[in-house]
Amino acid sequence: MAVRRYQPGDESQIQTLFQKTFHQERPLDAWEWKFKQNPKHKEPFILVFEENGKILGHISLWLMSAYIKGCVETVGVRVDTMVDPDARGKGIYKHLNDALIEEGRKAGITYLYGFPAPKAKELFLRYTGASHLTDMPRWMYVQKPVSLLASKLSLLKVLKPLDRVYGKIRKSKKTPHGYEVKRITRCDDAFDKLAEKTKHTADGLVVRDAVYLNWRFFDHPVHHYKMTALYKQGQLQGYVITHEKEGRFRNGMIVDWLAVDDDAWRALLEEALSVLREADIVQSWALPSMMPAHLMKKNGFVHKDSPMPLVGKEIESDNTDMNDPDKWFITPGDVDSY
Structure with missing residues (x-):
């Protein structure tokens, strides 16, 4: 069992995991728009946890260009973090988040932020040292x-x-x-x-x-x-x-x-x-x-x-002051569900 980057052909299992985790169907064209058509992505930033050929966990980012103090940098918005309900208790969430921070650093991402559900927020804070900036x-x-x-x-x-x-x-x-x-x-x-x-x-x-x-x-x-x-x-x-x-x-x-x-x-x-x-x-x-x-x-x-909730995690140490919510301009458009 291991965490790896997305590979073409993973879509079917990812879509099945999405439906099983969130109890809703997602059209394939919505997935493609989100991850393959994003003009700020060179390739989908998706990590999966795989065991015996089956995808049991998934974590991903929208990569965006952002002005950080007037300079263009790359930020990542956490989306679609999910673990197969039948595979919980194996530490999959922790493995995914550990890999996310490492892969984010390699990709030159300055800052990670997201709007997780309560349980996901608790685990994200625990495993990554992220900050709860505020509630929107x-x-x-x-x-x-x-x-x-x-x-x-x-x-x-x-x-x-x-x-x-x-x-x-x-x-x-x-x-x-x-x-x-x-x-x-x-x-x-x-x-x-x-x-x-x-x-x-x-x-x-x-x-x-x-x-x-x-x-x-x-x-x-x-x-x-x-x-x-x-x-x-x-x-x-x-x-x-x-x-x-x-x-x-x-x-x-x-x-x-x-x-x-x-x-x-x-x-x-x-x-x-x-x-x-x-x-x-x-x-x-x-x-x-x-x-x-x-x-x-x-x-x-x-x-x-x-x-x-709005949570954030600096990837570069000189951006710790970005954990202040007063420094951010955020609208519903920054979230994939709106």
Whole structure:
């Protein structure tokens, strides 16, 4: 039994292990998008634990270019850590994490971070010396309070028209912002320039250049996103990515956004709420030190909860100060599940 790198042909066993571990099917094209089409990967960064020809464990990274204090470095986002439920107790998780740190060092990765489930978090901290930076705050804005209540109490459905009145009152308070607004279906080199302009938004943030944004959002095989961009005098000033999901209620999500200054941030929030105007609620993540957190709080969003832990592990010793959550810019788009 041993830990080894991914080899072509492992897909079938990996997909079977995913279904057995997480109790959900994953289309093969979603796996290929995630690991084979990522433009920041030369090859999939996947480690498997194999015994007698059977894959019993799996750990992997999204490799991303990131601005760390303004310089482009490689970071790894932990995804799809799993051990066959019938093989637990063999120390497989520890073997995988030990190999991950060593292989990450060989690959020149500066920093590892991720958003693990509670048990995975506990083991990751124990076996690697990683740090629990914080729990990601989730912010929520109720656009249709009656519809939201009616999703829990059907008797209130007759009152849904009141939401239209509430929406008109809210719309009347919208402030003209003076930007040219465009719907984007493919990013061009203007987004490379925007990434460079905004590289000091935080000490740590993924490089949101055109090739990354096109792959992450427009090439996704399952989710469908909308991108709205702001321009002034022909120059890109910011963008926002939104997504809607139907369920008991209509959930709108601000998945990712980036802007050159405070005015553009404010305009992006207005445009996001306009795009998501049919959603009952709008949600997003934002760390307290981030401009989006201050902006959303000022505009009626409430801190609903903090359900997702953020853990990190420095690979190079001179990056220990990156264990401070205030140094990071993170959105739901940094996670593969959104």
